[in-house]
Amino acid sequence: MTLEYMPGFGNDFETESLPGALPQGQNSPQRPAYGLYAEQLSGSPFTAPRGTNERSWLYRIRPSVKHTARFKPVTHNYWKTGPDHEEHELPLGQLRWDPLPLPSEGTTFISGIRTITTAGDAQGQSGMAAHVYVASMDMVNEHFFNADGEMLIVPQQGGIRIRTEMGIMDVNPGEIALVPRGMIFRVELLDGPVRGYICENYGAKFTLPDRGPIGANCLANPRDFKTPVAWFEEHDEPTHLKVKWCGRFYQTEIDHSPLDVVAWHGNYAPYKYDLSTFSPVGAILFDHPDPSIFTVLTAPSGEEGTANVDFVIFPPRWMVAEHTFRPPWYHRNIMSEFMGLIKGQYDAKEKGFVPGGISLHNMMLPHGPDAFGYEKATHAELKPVKLEDTMAFMFETRFAQHVTRFAAMSSTLQDDYIDCWSDLKKRFNGTPEGDWS
Template sequence: MSYMSGFGNEFASEALPGALPEGRNSPQRCPYGLYAEQLSGSAFTAPAPANRRSWLYRIRPSVLHARRFARTNLPLWATAPARGREAATIGPLRWDPTPLPREPLTFIEGVRTMTCCGDADARIGMSACVYLATADMDDDYFYDADGELLILPQQGVLRFDTEFGRIDVAPGEICVIPRGVKFRARLASGAARGYLCENYGAPFALPYRGAIGANGLANPRDFLTPVAAYEDVERPGRLTVKWGGRFHSCEIEWSPLDVVAWHGNYAPYKYDLRRFSPMGALLYDHPDPSIFCVLTSPSAQAGVGEVDFVIFPERWQIAEDTFRPPWFHVNVMSEFMGLILGAYDAKPRGFAPGGMSLHNAMLPHGPDAEAFAAASSAELRPSKLEDTLAFMFETRLPQHPTDFALALETLQRDYAECWTGLRKRFQATQ
């Protein structure tokens, strides 16, 4: 399995020598009798830095894959605008890990939407999901026309066979599959569980680093794109498409993963989160969590992300005279959080790997009583947070829990009790 490195670059890859036409995107006759097809992830007239498209040279054009569709049902994969029939009382929410089922469940069958915001048809917002997978997608293919998929494994390795090549993604890594890219997911190491963000808006990009400068956070060279690999397979299969919040399937007679060569800048990619270079305070004070942003989907409002993907990895803490865990705050962004491994410093108990929490826009949250007590009295010498990895899908839009999320037995009905130990400490004199 091979990859090419770099984020947003123009790539070229061929599985057979000479399969890429020399100097022409759509020649009269493609090598090997292939068909030329362009996949566009942006408007044709988008400015060059924002223009996303790739040319695919394939055995059969996609018009032969997309005929005679019939509606199919994946009822637990919801699409914004979607709100639970029973509106949740406002306040913080937290869930224990969702158990893996015993019955066979493929990756797309196992997506369960936890929260939604925005409107997929308007290309605004996102949904935060958990996925559960116990079976391979054999001769079963999928693409999402509503948004791009950011996949974040927590347990088990997933293998994505895509039109552009193969990607293996393990806990501690992410995989992003752009809108419209066909794929099949298989299990590379047994049952799998993880998180998924369906981003309806602009494709994820590296954040503007501002005063940080040229180095730090996620570096473009650490993002990997697969090299071309194709399937020339003729046997019955099924293609499912998510379009307009609904699912449509058609029977096909060959694999749609038949791209022999491709070039462009619109392709799936993976990233190892252990390569992220966290930034922090070297003397005192507590920087905002934007210093932990890996990817952002920009909104029309300058400097405000439609969706920010943020991680809290292993890191040194050295600030003096500073409360080091996340502080108490009320902010305009809404935060869906998950834990990949270890413990989260602001919630040492009750937040387990595979668990989730939701702290919505303009609603207060922060460290629990135990974390506050420990951090307030700790000796502030340099210390390293180890064996930990948490993340947030953060958005400027309020996130609405689904009926599925609110009915889960893993919902911690007493979550807010973790703050009851925060007693009055005020004294009018020092």
């Protein structure tokens, strides 16, 4: 379960779990050491420019093409794929949900995925889906890979162990993990039932955002992303292998563990990141910077500066601006915002938005602090304040996020969410001072 520093996105890594398993000087020798098979996993077209070309060479006990049965369709009724326009009667609006309850019956990570929104088109490789996962048991003799997109996993309650073809990652609340498109994995629970969020990214892969005028430092630094070292298991026993492909699910049987990669090298790999290592920047005199300064990862679209998906966090931080309304301001936005809370309170919504909960503010729908948060911020003494014990995040996309039937009909949907703004009162009284009583 050792992890190595990931020195930079796009760089090559190499790791072996047996000495000499990695061939030197060529990728696919006629007879690899230990009787292994050489196999390439590509995350980009072969002809992609060198800077964006992604591939890894895997040296494995059996090639992944070996399975003992044809693929057959299976169902996962709560996992939806964009475009999903399943009918329901929930009208357009600002929406918020309480946490999904933890499952009482046997539920694995894959069977416990519940789609909240979809956006864009998986077959067109654009957009995303936002899910919540709940699980109460390990995946046993069950493996999975997603051909529709990469999966950014955000634990909220309970830690998980992600066993992938390329190594093992233990991921706890306050950390994130990414499993690339097409990579086989299974998930085990570290300490009882779990809950968390998933961004299924159909488009270009997540990468670090450009820092622009910020310069060389701060935000998320490449050295803090860690990718696993080689690890393998040699289990000759039947297992299910499921795949998600163009929004449908299929299953085949194999007579061995597919996690049998003894060594690998390349730049297409899973990774994890500790959100506490994010170095925020902000205003130090007055005014309010855009939330884009909190972007950890971005999945670019074809339009410069407009993301297919951004992953944004709101971590503990000092706020020092003077003569400034400090919480997020009221706004309407071309981007659609799916928000979750990992722990603590969110400064713009201290009531009703709880850890494990969700809010959704779709494109051009107005949103901002509730009446309580507004009153507190406008009457606060302007001195340095540190937000502590908090971690909120946002999956933000250029596409409209369509609510699934499951989410629309969920008992956790807060029918009274819009009431949080009902006490915002008129302060205009015709004088420059206004009515701030």
